[in-house]
Amino acid sequence: SQKIEQNSEALNIQEGKTATLTCNYTNYSPAYLQWYRQDPGRGPVFLLLIRENEKEKRKERLKVTFDTTLKQSLFHITASQPADSATYLCALYTGTASKLTFGTGTRLQVTL
Amino acid sequence: EPEVTQTPSHQVTQMGQEVILRCVPISNHLYFYWYRQILGQKVEFLVSFYNNEISEKSEIFDDQFSVERPDGSNFTLKIRSTKLEDSAMYFCASILTGPTEAFFGQGTRLTVV
16 A cells, blocks of 8 residues: 655754654655645645655755655754744655645654 | 635534535635644545546545535535544645645634534
């Protein structure tokens, strides 16, 4: 069956450190992978999109990698801040715009 | 900045009643979606809508559910004969075209009692 799995345990890191979140998928061949941020009681907010032919994408303190051989994406937040505390979701489009499927999400807690 | 708006923000309904959740997607967007998130669980795809018809739906989206775009701006999700397990946050989303950034509304919290 198709699965998109993220670290189920919450990730706790100290302010200033780099947070690394993992997204693994099985039985998908996504052409695009996205990362979203979700705060409690709010809708997901788009962060980054990476295409299957791109290895890495950056935006300010954020970096995403996409390894279609390993079927994995890594999401990095450098110089993390308490304001980065949220749940981070990876999501896949499977070639069309008709279905965007989300992973289970990883809760990140950045402490002082 | 354009945004997706949803109403109401919170709806309480009795089991067996019908509810309509409303969404106004971003005006020039072409693809519309409904998602559900049960408390503490993942964001689950329900249905996508393009060119005035359903383009894909999940196994959750059974005959109890229907979607409609009654005019040029609103996109609605109707849930007939609500059950306790329908209690969740329902999110509407839209995208401009192609598999790009999805914009989500703030959600409607549905509580079935």
